[in-house]
Amino acid sequence: MGFKEYCFKKSLWLFHFGGASCNNCDIEILACLTPRFDVERFGMQLVGTIRHADVLLVNGSINQKDKVRLLELYEQAPKPILVVAIGACGCTGGIFAQGNTFAGPVDKIIPVDAYIPGCPPKPEAIIAGIVKLLHK
Amino acid sequence: MSKIIPIGPYHPLQEEPELFKLYCEGEIVKDIKWETGYNHRGIEKLSESKTFDQVFFLVERVCGICSTSHPFAFANCMEEIAGIEITNRTKYIRSVIGELERIHSHLLWLGLAGHFLGYNTVFMWVWKYREPVLDLFEMITGNRNSYAMFKIGGVRRDIPNDKIPAIQEVLRGLKKKLDMLVGAVMDDPVIHARTKGVGVLTREDVIDYAAVGPTARASGVDIDVRRDDPYAAYPLVSWKVITAKEGDVFAKVEVRLLEMYESVSIIEQCLEGLKKEKEGDIEIPVDEIPAGMGTGRAEAPRGEVFHFVMTDGSNFPVRHKIRAPSYVNIATFKKSCIGQTISDATISLAAVDPCYCCTERMAYAYDAATGKKLLNGSELVRLSQAKTDEIRKKMI
Numbered sequence: 001m002g003f004k005e006y007c008f009k010k011s012l013w014l015f016h017f018g019g020a021s022c023n024n025c026d027i028e029i030l031a032c033l034t035p036r037f038d039v040e041r042f043g044m045q046l047v048g049t050i051r052h053a054d055v056l057l058v059n060g061s062i063n064q065k066d067k068v069r070l071l072e073l074y075e076q077a078p079k080p081i082l083v084v085a086i087g088a089c090g091c092t093g094g095i096f097a098q099g100n101t102f103a104g105p106v107d108k109i110i111p112v113d114a115y116i117p118g119c120p121p122k123p124e125a126i127i128a129g130i131v132k133l134l135h136k
Numbered sequence: 137m138s139k140i141i142p143i144g145p146y147h148p149l150q151e152e153p154e155l156f157k158l159y160c161e162g163e164i165v166k167d168i169k170w171e172t173g174y175n176h177r178g179i180e181k182l183s184e185s186k187t188f189d190q191v192f193f194l195v196e197r198v199c200g201i202c203s204t205s206h207p208f209a210f211a212n213c214m215e216e217i218a219g220i221e222i223t224n225r226t227k228y229i230r231s232v233i234g235e236l237e238r239i240h241s242h243l244l245w246l247g248l249a250g251h252f253l254g255y256n257t258v259f260m261w262v263w264k265y266r267e268p269v270l271d272l273f274e275m276i277t278g279n280r281n282s283y284a285m286f287k288i289g290g291v292r293r294d295i296p297n298d299k300i301p302a303i304q305e306v307l308r309g310l311k312k313k314l315d316m317l318v319g320a321v322m323d324d325p326v327i328h329a330r331t332k333g334v335g336v337l338t339r340e341d342v343i344d345y346a347a348v349g350p351t352a353r354a355s356g357v358d359i360d361v362r363r364d365d366p367y368a369a370y371p372l373v374s375w376k377v378i379t380a381k382e383g384d385v386f387a388k389v390e391v392r393l394l395e396m397y398e399s400v401s402i403i404e405q406c407l408e409g410l411k412k413e414k415e416g417d418i419e420i421p422v423d424e425i426p427a428g429m430g431t432g433r434a435e436a437p438r439g440e441v442f443h444f445v446m447t448d449g450s451n452f453p454v455r456h457k458i459r460a461p462s463y464v465n466i467a468t469f470k471k472s473c474i475g476q477t478i479s480d481a482t483i484s485l486a487a488v489d490p491c492y493c494c495t496e497r498m499a500y501a502y503d504a505a506t507g508k509k510l511l512n513g514s515e516l517v518r519l520s521q522a523k524t525d526e527i528r529k530k531m532i
Binding site: 016017018019020021022023024025026027028030031034035036060061063065066069073094095096098099100101102119120122 | 152153155182193194196197198200201247260280281
């Protein structure tokens with residue numbers, strides 16, 4: 001068992017970074033935690049600070065103001081950390097990629113481990129993405 | 137010497153990035169400042185580079201929670217410019233989508249409010265009962281959020297008559313759950329103690345700050361765009377505007393809960409109306425958009441959405457101005473939070489159902505070549521005010 005597998009063997013704790021998003025991915029992430037999908041069964045929960053997190057969920061297009069803070073958060077994160085870009089905006093910038101404040105996409109700023117496309121991705125897709133990432 | 141307590145910008149309680157600074161003395165909040173810009177995407181500018189059909193997909197993504205109200209207002213606006221009267225079936229379908237969205241948005245807010253109060257049972261319940269509404273959206277439009285239903289002169293998809301019983305079935309189930317929720321929230325002494333007399337906005341405050349939507353209606357200001365400036369099927373069905381007098385957080389909960397019943401009633405009447413109209417009669421062909429200016433309004437779950445579009449006869453808007461309800465509602469924090477304890481400030485902040493992704497405005501202009509800041513937000517505001525002064529002087 002490698003070091004990375006060892007680190008992610010037990011319950012994953014998530015930190016959610018909502019960039020300049022339209023809020024859809026944010027509420028779908030919350031929907032994952034509520035009774036219909038309930039990922040807390042597997043011990044996954046949102047934590048208050050990046051220093052406790054195993055996974056950094058990033059959604060939304062990243063603008064100039066977010067970019068600085070995303071970098072800072074990534075530097076504070078305990079390594080290894082899994083970064084998941086959620087939604088069309090997280091993956092490519094989506095409809096906002098031509099915007100005048102756009103500074104992303106996420107993978108130009110920090111290394112990304114998994115992409116979950118969709119606008120917004122359904123909660124099933126988000127869960128499937130994270131499960132696939134764990135088995136990688 | 138007051139202490140500053142920051143909330144945000146990336147706080148686990150909030151699903152959106154925003155920063156509140158509470159200036160506290162002891163436990164009492166003396167002043168509040170809020171800072172945004174974390175969510176600015178430059179939508180008004182982007183809109184000028186999209187054709188009218190594409191703008192719908194863009195304005196839908198102004199806000200994911202009220203993702204029909206912006207296309208609704210934009211459609212109203214474009215139809216005013218083009219002088220189109222839409223068919224009755226379109227009107228009913230639009231209202232059904234709009235009201236379903238109001239239900240899902242109010243449920244979402246109620247859950248988050250419960251969460252802020254430490255009442256996580258309500259949070260989990262409400263989000264569970266919200267799922268059937270999203271399933272309905274998936275059945276009608278093909279997506280849980282961002283429905284892409286609107287276009288100029290009509291809607292993109294019909295609601296076939298054979299799907300109507302399934303919708304009615306969900307609504308019946310939803311009504312029972314609403315009864316349960318209303319019973320749980322209205323009779324709970326703890327919720328009464330935490331929300332009554334907290335974050336009070338008086339009628340005068342609401343008028344001073346030009347607040348809209350449930351925030352205004354909870355303080356006794358009887359405004360609702362659906363009635364005051366009728367659009368879609370709202371004049372064709374009977375319903376009433378819910379208001380309350382107290383202006384505290386409890387009144388806002390009450391208004392939103394009772395509005396959901398009205399929404400259910402509106403949808404039921406619209407579905408009856410749909411049965412009478414011919415299937416498939418869902419659009420008026422639009423050949424060209426003439427040059428002109430138009431405004432469109434729609435009542436979003438959070439209040440009035442306002443769109444202004446200027447066209448020049450081409451395929452693209454020349455200017456597109458959007459005003460979202462949270463833009464005015466957020467300013468009322470200055471009245472509702474000051475003088476409260478920190479613990480009450482959170483629910484007061486949440487009570488207006490702020491939506492930052494709608495609200496973002498440009499903070500400063502900068503020189504792309506050198507990266508040097510040219511103007512910051514307050515300087516821009518000062519410039520704008522100076523210009524108004526100048527114009528005013530000229531006119532006098």
